[in-house]
Amino acid sequence: MTYVVKQKIKGRTYAYEVQSYWDPDKKQARQKRRYLGIWDEETGLIIPKTAERDVTAAKSFGPVYLLDELGKEISIRKKLKDAFGEDGDVIYAMAMANLIYPTSLKNLHHVLEDSYIPEMYSLKDSFSSQWSSTFLERLASKDTSMLSFYNSLTQTDDETLIFDITSLSSFSKNINWLEYGYNRDGIDLPQVNLGLVTSVHRQIPLYLKLFPGSVNDVTTLKNLIAEVKSFGISKSLFILDRGFYSESNVVEMASEGIDFIMPLHFGVKIGKGLISETNREIENPANARIFGGRIYYVMEDEVDIGGVKAQAYVFLNKHREGSEISSFYGRLIDIETSLDGKKAYREPHELFKRTAGNFARYFEWEVVDGLISLRRRVNAISQTINRFGKTIILSATPRSWDEVLSLYKEREVVEKQFDELKNELDLMPLRVQKVETLQGLLFVFLVSLIMRALLLRKAREAGLMDKRSVEDILLEMEKLRAVKVGGTWRLTEITKRIRTILEKMGVQVPIEPRA
Incomplete structure (x- = not known):
């Protein structure tokens, strides 16, 4: 008689084929066991044994x-x-x-x-x-x-899209698209630029395109608008980085009926004006909001960009403001400690430039009795501090402040994908010819x-x-x-x-x- 028995040992269940037989010498029933394999509790099947030599x-x-x-x-x-x-x-x-x-x-x-x-x-x-x-x-x-x-890959003609561009550097001498341009990684090598379009709701990339290294962000957007339409996406919302802002881009998107959300650089005229206009009133208690567990102060205004009306949202993140102020003054004081009252060597101008770097604009300096004397430029410092913790976001159409902020933060998806492309998927540096x-x-x-x-x-x-x-x-x-x-x-x-x-x-x- 032959049958199968199961035996559990240290959490695993093993299956054996058992054959009963009569032992004439000992005059009693005996058993022969043959190991079959591991018993899979889920499927009820036996995973057969495998000898290493097989x-x-x-x-x-x-x-x-x-x-x-x-x-x-x-x-x-x-x-x-x-x-x-x-x-x-x-x-x-x-x-x-x-x-x-x-x-x-x-x-x-x-x-x-x-x-x-x-x-x-x-x-x-x-x-x-x-x-x-x-x-x-x-x-x-x-x-x-x-x-x-x-x-x-396009499931609907109405997509919320994030478009961003990054630089891919290479030592190759044979890729004719490699050109010097603005390198987002700070690498002093010729590059090609790579644009990536990602669906916000599905969080998957939909489209990728290569550009010569000197082509700027603004130029790529015009081509992208036409290409996205060719995918059957008739209604789209573009979430863009501040590098894409220009009056001509805003006018172009408006003429094509494309909705957008995009941050505004503080250096442009409209940005400067919004910071100046909202500086005194933004911390009014009536403007306080909570988003993601953080306190934000929010003000809204309508702006005119090349004849196109857009909605502007000024956000003040108090947590980030404190961090940026602390970092700023820490750097400022480090420079003063390194230079102020120190002996002026043969080329004090070079010493100041090398030590202060891009903080040079916050100081006036002179050499008095052979020593370097620094004075803070209060107005320049105040103008910079007024921007800390603040973000200006433009929206082609009026939206609630929290919808605008939430959509803009979705940009982190594509930023992580670029990081994965370059690092996790081992794309950098480019090795092809x-x-x-x-x-x-x-x-x-x-x-x-x-x-x-x-x-x-x-x-x-x-x-x-x-x-x-x-x-x-x-x-x-x-x-x-x-x-x-x-x-x-x-x-x-x-x-x-x-x-x-x-x-x-x-x-x-x-x-x-x-x-």
Whole structure:
């Protein structure tokens, strides 16, 4: 008689095949046990034992499975295949590999060799450095396919969009778009500029575009307005950085019927006027508000910009004001301590300029009896302090103050995505040698960003981000591997932590690898 028994040892349940037989020598019934594997409590199935000598291959399965399941929410694999045909799965594989383990093109094949990605999507390519460069260069020429993919990401003709631009620096001598311009990272290298459009409500990037390094923020916006309309977005709200402000940009957006929210620089005429007009009254108790647990004073006014009426909101954040004042006077006093009453050397002007830096405008100085004498420029200091803690935000249409502030703070989403693009996804410094290869690579990175955004949102909704990062989750999922025994792929045991991650994210616990 043969049957299966289960035995729980240190939290694990093991399954054994038991065969009863009669022992003629001892004249009693005996049992023979054969170990079958681990009993899976959830599925009621036995995970077969695997002898080490029988395993012919072992690959990382957990991260691939998790990302593939989350991607189904927006059908990203289908969208790529619809737009690019069979190349869609290659793009998806490269993007997924780069998200799981960011690396350079020349090392991409190592990541894929250790991953179940090729088996998941039935890929036969080598993914060598030369192959990858050629593929990305070919990908860059598929403008129609890229446009089709961008269009597929747009779910509605009414989107709240954040557009921002960043600089990507490189030592390359072969990318003709590399030019010197305003570098947002303070790096003294030629650069290309990268624009990214993100959906506020879905918190995923929708569009990415490369520009020559000397093209400024204002110029890119005019082209973007036309391109966004081509995606079928007829009504949009742009949340922009202050670098996009210009009278011509405001007039352009008004003529195109585009709604916008944008901060105003204190240095422009309208900004100076608003600070001056609201300075005395803004701290009136009637203007006090609470937002995000902080005290804000808020005043509103209508302004005219090139004949276009817009609503201006002046915000005073008392917490930030205190911090900025403390930092400002700390620096001011440090300079005085370093210079005032000190002996003037042969070139005191250079010493003052080098020590004071951009704080030089807050001092008058002279040399008296061989010593440097500093005096504070009270009016200049007062004008600067009057701006501390304050933000001016323009809105094309009247809105409540808290809606304006809330929408503007959504810009942090795209700022984090740029940080992830440059650092977490290992984009910087640029290592490619052709602008076409770079364009293809950036498209792959966009897909990586979309998948990362989906994972991040799901993890937050599941309450998994309190003590974990996206990288921690993917690292934990690495423990789930697929092993090839003979010609059959099997999964290793699913740990309690992995099961918890999957269940909290609403992802079905896998039973076996699949293609």
